[in-house]
Amino acid sequence: MLRGGNKKNRSERVLTKSLPMLMGVIVFAVFLVWSWSLYTGWAPSPMVVLTTGVIVCTCLAAIAYRAKRFRPESDQERVHTLEAAVERYRNVIDTAPSALVMVDPKGSICLVNRAVERLFGYSRTELLGEPVEILLPEAARGHHAAYRSHYVSDPKPRIMGQGRDLHGRSKTGASIPIEVGLTPIRMPNGTYVLSAIVDLTFRKQAERELAKKTAEIEAAEKRYRAVVDTSPSALVMINSDGKISLVNQAAEQLFGYEDGELLGQEVEILLPKSIRGNHVSFRNHFFSQPEPRVMGQGRDLYGISKQGDEIPIEVGLTPIEMPDGLHVLSAIIDLTHRKQAQRTLAEQAEELRRSNAELEQFAYVASHDLQEPLRMVRSYTELLEQKLQDSLDEKTRKYMHYVIEGAERMQRLISDLLAFSRAGRRELERDPVDFNKVLSHVVTLLRATIEERPGAKVTWDPLPVLCATESMVVQLFQNLVGNGLKFQGDEPPRVHVSCEAKGDTWLFSVTDNGIGIDQKYADRVFLVFQRLHERSRYPGTGIGLAITKRIVERHGGEIWFESQPGHGTTFFFTLPMHPKGQKDPPI
């Protein structure tokens, strides 16, 4: 039984109906008390009579009221009660958070609540009597009647279209994600179906956002994974127990393990057996004082592959604080190739040293052993010439002269070739060299040549002091100035040396007023034994400029010339102001 509701109305009604009867009862009670007092001779005061009457009356009224409660209601009262109940149900239905739609056996909507109005945007009157399909997307309407009759044939409370995404359609045509619970209600005129509709818009939206976030996180994770995996360094991360918590492809490849095989293993699996024991304490020590550093600096580190091969490695350690505690990331670089390259380099250096030593030996042989027989040829021919002086005829004397001259030339060739080879091999000693003093010295060395040519003059502008190998610089200027004096026509030879700063190099020039060089020989003049003139006119072995070029290049400079045949030549060469390193290895 439902009670409450119009309590006030009801008690008013009861009171109005029973008031006359109550008054009668009171009068009757007072009469009874008075009669009893006459019969017993008890003479109470009228006040007592009245009070007793009222008490008795109240008791009777209470009895009467109790009796009335068990009295069947009248039809009118029953209607009232039912109306109240319906009102209550409507209130409950209307305030329910779920949208409720009841459909009659014909498929028409016979009940909707406020939630339905809110959800679908229709008013109640627009929906009542309409086919329930009005609430479905157009695409789903066709099949719905069949679903509905199928449901009615075996009606059980269940969730509609389980596993599928259901959508309703609002008045404006918007699609609304929903979940629908179906409850059959049997009535004499057929089965009604109550649909409880839950709006999934927010849940779906939340799901979508969650999915999006998850996807973003997954994408980020994938990106990092890709970065980690494509890193050329092998990366291995361990937790504080020394277990491998992350490993990239490079690390798996380096150590020869399958995909994921290393995860969860102790990191010592990657170390040679002999150092595994010590490594545990090293590792614990590192975790107690975690700071990025290179492992075992100055020592040769080795890892061990699954196949048991030792791999020379370099390891950088980086502590990383993670939600599940401190981890250490090891970036491992495979030094196999580097070591191999170092070995190859060392071998090549050794090879070079050997071949240099051989060249040295050759140079020595050339200077001594080749010169020796030539000296004999020359000296004894001269001795013969001297001894036989008087008995020699003109022709024989000429032939002997050829022998001497040939030997002489050969001696010069050998010593020039030797100088050329020395210019390439000799170690550079870079000390400050005053180029003005060099020029003075060169003029002294060339004094004979200068004196041979009347009016010959060598001049120079103030020259810088720079780090170079003095003996080589002397030879350089001796060759260039000597050439300037040598390759001359009939004019008195003039050679001038000047120098200017060009950026971080000095540009030197040696200018003469000689016969000049045709530009088409620009490349040839710097080659060994290349001569442009017949020996009788301009003697020489043709090696001077080759030596000059070598000296300039060894000092980090370049050499070239500009010339107009008949109008002299200027040789230019550069030398760096700040030579790299104090020493550099021989070529």
Next chain:
Amino acid sequence: MTKRVRPIEILLVEDNPADVDLILESFEESTTPSRLHTVSNGELALQFLNREGDYAEAVQPDIILLDLNLPRMDGRDVLAVVKSDPQLMHIPVLVLTSSEAEKDVRDCYQLHANCYIIKPAGLKHFYQVARTIEDFWFGVAVLPVPP
């Protein structure tokens, strides 16, 4: 300058007979009387200096002309032995060689050679060098008197 009554005794350590002859030739014209004793390798040089074997009667030379590249024991070794032997170290050793190598020059002086001469190319120069040696070592320089 001291006037000598006896000739200068020269030990020439030289394996090349042609050079020996050339040196003999150039010293023949010397104004200072000298005697040239020739040995053809390092071992014989030391035997001569120590008066061993065939050289028991040899005199101690006043000066040694030493070639560097010799068979068996080369000039550097002879130089090292002479300059570390108290009986011999006072004898001036003139290295006379065709080697122009800077290393040889330095090494010889480090071994206390008294001078280093490169055998000149050409007879004229050869004679000149011989003259210069004579002038300096037999004339200008004063040599120790043998004990």
